[in-house]
Amino acid sequence: MDQKLNLEVFFVSDRTGITAEALGRSLLTQFNKSDRRYTVQPYIDTEKKLSALIQQIKAIKNDGRQIIVFSTLSDKTLRQRLINEDFFVLDLFATCLPPLQITMKQHSSPTIGQTHGMGNQNRYLARMDAVNFTLNVDDGLRTRDYKRADIILAGVSRSGKTPTCLYLAMQFGIRAANYPLVDNDLEKGRLPHALKPWKAKLYGLTIDPDSLQKIRQSRIPDSRYASQKQCRKEIKLLDALYQEENITVVESSSMSVEELATTLMQKAGLRRQF
Amino acid sequence: MDQKLNLEVFFVSDRTGITAEALGRSLLTQFNKSDRRYTVQPYIDTEKKLSALIQQIKAIKNDGRQIIVFSTLSDKTLRQRLINEDFFVLDLFATCLPPLQITMKQHSSPTIGQTHGMGNQNRYLARMDAVNFTLNVDDGLRTRDYKRADIILAGVSRSGKTPTCLYLAMQFGIRAANYPLVDNDLEKGRLPHALKPWKAKLYGLTIDPDSLQKIRQSRIPDSRYASQKQCRKEIKLLDALYQEENITVVESSSMSVEELATTLMQKAGLRRQF
Numbered sequence: 132m133d134q135k136l137n138l139e140v141f142f143v144s145d146r147t148g149i150t151a152e153a154l155g156r157s158l159l160t161q162f163n164k165s166d167r168r169y170t171v172q173p174y175i176d177t178e179k180k181l182s183a184l185i186q187q188i189k190a191i192k193n194d195g196r197q198i199i200v201f202s203t204l205s206d207k208t209l210r211q212r213l214i215n216e217d218f219f220v221l222d223l224f225a226t227c228l229p230p231l232q233i234t235m236k237q238h239s240s241p242t243i244g245q246t247h248g249m250g251n252q253n254r255y256l257a258r259m260d261a262v263n264f265t266l267n268v269d270d271g272l273r274t275r276d277y278k279r280a281d282i283i284l285a286g287v288s289r290s291g292k293t294p295t296c297l298y299l300a301m302q303f304g305i306r307a308a309n310y311p312l313v314d315n316d317l318e319k320g321r322l323p324h325a326l327k328p329w330k331a332k333l334y335g336l337t338i339d340p341d342s343l344q345k346i347r348q349s350r351i352p353d354s355r356y357a358s359q360k361q362c363r364k365e366i367k368l369l370d371a372l373y374q375e376e377n378i379t380v381v382e383s384s385s386m387s388v389e390e391l392a393t394t395l396m397q398k399a400g401l402r403r404q405f
Numbered sequence: 406m407d408q409k410l411n412l413e414v415f416f417v418s419d420r421t422g423i424t425a426e427a428l429g430r431s432l433l434t435q436f437n438k439s440d441r442r443y444t445v446q447p448y449i450d451t452e453k454k455l456s457a458l459i460q461q462i463k464a465i466k467n468d469g470r471q472i473i474v475f476s477t478l479s480d481k482t483l484r485q486r487l488i489n490e491d492f493f494v495l496d497l498f499a500t501c502l503p504p505l506q507i508t509m510k511q512h513s514s515p516t517i518g519q520t521h522g523m524g525n526q527n528r529y530l531a532r533m534d535a536v537n538f539t540l541n542v543d544d545g546l547r548t549r550d551y552k553r554a555d556i557i558l559a560g561v562s563r564s565g566k567t568p569t570c571l572y573l574a575m576q577f578g579i580r581a582a583n584y585p586l587v588d589n590d591l592e593k594g595r596l597p598h599a600l601k602p603w604k605a606k607l608y609g610l611t612i613d614p615d616s617l618q619k620i621r622q623s624r625i626p627d628s629r630y631a632s633q634k635q636c637r638k639e640i641k642l643l644d645a646l647y648q649e650e651n652i653t654v655v656e657s658s659s660m661s662v663e664e665l666a667t668t669l670m671q672k673a674g675l676r677r678q679f
Contacts, residue, residue, distance in 0.1 A: 147667040219508040234493040393421040
């Protein structure tokens with residue numbers, strides 16, 4: 132008999148579900164691939180909403196699908212209710228709070244978690260400030276503001292500068308600027324004037340020419356910009372420029388935006404700002 | 406004797422540490438506030454890096470601070486090494502994999518988790534496409550592209566439209582446009598022409614006038630734009646316009662960007678695109 136799994140994975144939370152989803156997906160990468168469907172169920176914060184959800188899950192189970200539920204329910208009654216159901220539930224609070232309670236030598240207070248809550252308005256303002264800063268200095272704009280930047284990324288077009296900067300701002304409150312190195316800069320083999328004073332916080336992105344070509348091709352198909360020849364030329368000159376100017380380089384080809392952002396934070400010794 | 410905790414919290418991972426940090430912070434919201442310091446240690450993927458980190462943590466412990474470590478180490482040897490240390494470690498893989506293994510009726514393969522890894526290039530391209538789209542249609546730009554949008558947010562200046570759209574794009578691959586409703590639109594009490602054809606995917610952000618005033622005040626202090634009078638007037642007209650046009654409204658005052666984004670996904674019936 133075929134042991135193929137027919138998995139229905141639910142991420143259930145009384146808040147956004149972002150944490151439950153991140154950990155659940157990470158845990159499931161440890162198992163072989165199978166046919167899976169993921170559903171996020173945020174804001175399950177009343178008995179009524181939970182009951183409706185449980186009915187829905189039961190119906191799917193009765194259709195013969197295997198159920199996996201990852202949950203972060205901070206209300207003990209709701210949590211208990213879900214755990215007692217006859218399908219697999221891994222509630223991260225139920226699993227992780229008991230050992231933490233012992234070490235914290237105190238009992239947890241049953242307030243709804245605020246990981247992705249507003250927290251306080253200052254935190255919100257700090258984050259918005261970083262996002263606004265980053266948008267204002269995107270793609271080589273307003274280089275006069277570089278003195279306020281926490282980090283500056285250089286790189287060729289489509290090497291991942293903008294999304295990495297936005298992620299740094301949004302997730303960590305880092306003011307991240309980025310500067311596109313174009314043919315003219317690359318052929319001179321020198322940093323442009325706008326970047327020269329900021330070498331201490333300047334990092335260079337590079338990417339393998341084939342990946343770059345693929346990304347550019349999806350952007351402007353069959354253009355000179357997306358040609359193999361152009362991509363190879365730019366990266367060759369770029370790597371030489373970084374070496375000449377002694378710039379710390381991060382290779383973006385095999386990294387996600389999250390990985391690029393956290394790698395840069397680590398190299399630059401930056402900490403979350405909120 | 407004062408039972409004040411002097412907590413040093415570490416988030417340790419062989420990848421970005423984003424998941425360990427999110428869950429760890431969420432769990433700690435269940436305990437009373439105390440003096441805490443958080444340190445993220447990503448890319449701990451060798452014996453050597455782990456040993457150095459353990460030495461560092463031991464030194465801090467010897468200074469009399471209480472240690473809490475949240476970790477996601479997918480390598481069993483590294484994980485075991487850390488868990489055996491004489492300070493508190495909650496490894497999320499060690500804690501959560503055993504029950505999952507039982508239900509999955511198979512053993513986990515010891516590959517490094519790829520939650521925030523590049524996955525495949527198509528996923529990367531889909532995400533970049535959403536971020537680019539969102540930047541291109543930010544703040545009422547290029548309304549001719551609205552047909553390609555998954556969702557469109559309307560709202561007054563500084564009500565959280567741009568960061569929410571960027572988060573939707575970055576985190577979920579949603580193509581999110583936003584349109585600023587200005588005095589002229591508000592006084593007419595009607596949706597501007599650019600928005601009229603798209604009511605099915607249009608959502609209105611609103612915010613309480615005091616919060617708006619505080620945010621604008623930090624942006625352009627003591628301006629007419631940031632005055633209490635102006636903020637109150639705009640929100641009053643805005644709420645009337647939403648009602649008149651029958652627009653689904655989300656109140657952003659007490660919500661974080663993550664909460665706004667997930668609430669909008671839910672209301673619009675949108676799913677993660679990668």
